[in-house]
Amino acid sequence: MLMRVNFVVVLFLFPLLLVQSVDPAFNDDVLGLIVFKAGLSDPQSRLTSWNEEDDLACNWVGVKCDPNTNRVSELILDGFSLSGHIGRSLIRLQFLRVLQLSRNNFSGPINPILSQIPSLKVIDLSENSLSGVIAEELFQQCGSLRAISLAKNNLTGAIPQSLSSCSHLERLNFSSNRLSGQLLSGLWSLSSLRSLDLSDNMLEGQIPTGIESLYDLRALNLRKNNFVGWLPENIGNCMQLKYVDLGGNYFTGGLPLSMRKLGLCRYLDVSANSLTGEFPDWIGEMRSLEFLDLSSNNFSGPIPSSVGNLKSLKEVNLSNNGFVGSLPDSFGDCVNLKVLDVGRNMFSGNLPSWVFKLALESVSVSANKYSGSISFSDPWLQSYQSLELLDLSSNSLSGEIPSTIGNFTRLQFLNISRNSLFGSIPASVGRLNTTSVLDLSHNQLSARIPAEIGKAVSLQELRLESNFLTGSIPTDIGNCSSLTSMVLSQNNLTGPVPVAIASLSNLEVLDLSFNNLSGSLPKELTNLSHLTSFNVSFNHFEGELPVGGFFNTIPPSSVTGNPSLCGSVVRHSCPAVHPKPLVLNPNSSVSNHGPLSPNLRHKRIVLSISSLVAIGAAVFIALGVVTVSILNMHARTSMARAAAAFTFSGGDEFSPSHDTEANYGKLVMFSGEADFVTGAQSLLNKDCELGRGGFGAVYKTELRGGRSIAIKKLNSTSLVKCQEDFEREVKRLGKIKHQNLVALEGYYWTSSLQLLIHEYISGGCLHKHLHDRESGSCLTWQQRFKIILGTAKGLAHLHQMNVIHYNMKSTNVLLDVSGDPKVGDFGLARLLPALDRYILSSKIQSALGYMAPEFACQTVKITEKCDVYGFGILTLEVVTGKRPVEYMEDDVVVLCDMVREALDEGRIEECIDKKLNGNYPMEEAIPVVKLGLICASQVPSNRPDMEEVVRILELIQCPPTESQEELE
Known part of the structure; x- marks a missing residue:
């Protein structure tokens, strides 16, 4: 026993000895697993049965052995909350066939030594925190590998070329990582592949040819990448396919004709691409389809009656396209249909009667051109007992709301807004x-x-x-x-x-x-x-x-x-409410000086009470005047003391002023410059004020070298964090540098005064250029696009640095002399203590119209998506030249709603700023408007992140023509 303990100690000190020969009396599996455990954190004590004194590991939790050899064949530790690295010790398990470590907190890179376990058939490391690139060595000896899942980690880089040598691989799942580069053409040589999932990554380029060689492929998921070009032309030759998801990319063209051969396909999703063409008549040949999603593309034309052949269809989504005509009555033959979404198209005519005869659970025909009345009069309506969602909004429906609406006993969502219903x-x-x-x-x-x-x-x-x-x-x-x-x-x-x-x-x-x-x-x-x-x-x-x-x-x-x-x-005081005069018994005596007449007695009582009230009020007012005077004197003394602290000196990053911080405060200039031309008193001079916002006023001053800077005086002193927290946040913000962000150059702190020192941007704010008639400026389309793109890049960089802006609006976007935008006032909310969103909302009420709806919901987490919403509104503001909310004489116009309605009705050109006089490329303007509306979605999860927004804008941007270059 002593020999065994000593040997384990050696293993802890020198892990490389694991690959050397050991006492054959000591089981390799026990050694390997004990050392593996030693490198882990086991907060739930799930591995307490792993005892180094055991001769075999077969009875340990998560361990299975081959009954013939008693060697470990399976290690299954899914969901054990383990953390640490996947070390080299597992190489001891030379007979291991299944390694499942999913749903834990393993971190670091994947150790390529796993490839040296010759019998390994299944590797599942999904849902961990693994990072780094996937090493080529991991697949250089993968002859026995049948399935591998690395899904939901933080892996980066390209898919290893060596993966092409895993000829027996049947299931491959690298989804939900950050893999990049082009799709490996060698994947099509893996003829045994049955399931391929590379969704939710950053893969790009065109799909290489040769997919038809995967004749045994059952499931293909390439959703949410950056693929371009046409859908795989010969995908229909993979005739065993049952699941196809190619949505969320940038594919163009139409549906490949070969798809008609996918007779076994149950799930087809090509949503959120740029596909064109008509709904193919041959879709009716895919008779096994249960789920069909063609939404958010550019499909057009009518829906063919052959859709009625899809008897197994359960869900269909054709929304956000350009389909016309009416939905064919043959849809009524799809007796298994549960979900129908055809919103945001150009369907017209009356509502199809079959919609309410099927046992549908969800129906959306919103934002079309349906007219006529709503009728639920059919006595055998199946949907009375099944319908849970009904959205008929934004059409041209008329008539009264039928009283039979109350028969929908399971209805959870009813929207018939934006029609012409009366009664x-x-x-x-x-x-x-x-x-x-x-x-x-x-x-x-x-x-x-x-x-x-x-x-x-x-x-x-x-x-x-x-x-x-x-x-x-x-x-x-x-x-x-x-x-x-x-x-x-x-x-x-x-x-x-x-x-x-x-x-x-x-x-x-x-x-x-x-x-x-x-x-x-x-x-x-x-x-x-x-x-x-x-x-x-x-x-x-x-x-x-x-x-x-x-x-x-x-x-x-x-x-x-x-x-x-x-x-x-x-700001209108309420009238004071005084107590009514006392009315005493006129027959009672009030003094020793004889009785008074009733009138005189009443008058004396009233006068006495009135006098007391007047005297009390006078005393109260006098005390108030004295109190206010004292407070004003104290405030002026504090400001003078704070101003006197500006005896600035240059220095290193954290150089304080000459006097003590307790009395005078602390100045920090990140660049070392601290010599101001105007002196202390002029820094907060009203004449130098540039503007005011929700967090404070901004003043302009100059350094001795002639460079102008902007100083923000925070007006939320009572809410600012303590000095230590304040400085930590400011220094963090000061390290954020980007060409589209206003640089924070320093700060000043006392308990009663806090200043932030920024670079000065001479071009003024975007709001002035868009809405100030006196400025006389009119931004060209090229300038506006540059502003939108630059703002998106600035926000994307902030989000990469884990900073939420919280207050995105046109007054916080400044333009430099070149017309490049710079986003300012970012991260100021972090200088406040952990306030709830309602206090924060009150600090930025000037952002009316830009604030994401989740600010109004206590249970929804505020994330970077609230910035995306504000960016979406700002984008619409730049394109239309209109404010986010405009108050008319008898109406309130919300920009987002107005633009969305115009888009639905095909008159989006009416919304684009009239100052442009038509001088803009329609192929840029309309996609930018659509992107703005998507960013301003009511549901945070529907909004893209800012990195995606930047990529989309760069794809939208047309190469400048000679005439455009001249305009610039």
């Missing part, structure tokens, strides 16, 4: 007790909101805006306890706000603007602890605004248009 909301909506989203907005509905709506107890989102609804808000709405969003704006509603609304404890968004509501706002609204957006502007409310909680942070715009409202938010 009343049927009381049968109260029977929609499973519906979470009800959107009837932007129609011509009139009459009252039915009280029965309070029976729809599962409602989470209710949208009835932009109709002609009258009457009061029903008190029964308080029964919808799950409501998180209620938008009733732009109607003709009257009466008060029911107190019952204050019982909707989950409410996050309440918009009652542009109505004729009156009365006072219930004080109980302050109980709505989750409220993030509140708008009652342009009504007839009066009295004091609710005070406390969220209502202390609402912007004045949310209550404007109610002249009788008072409170600090509207």
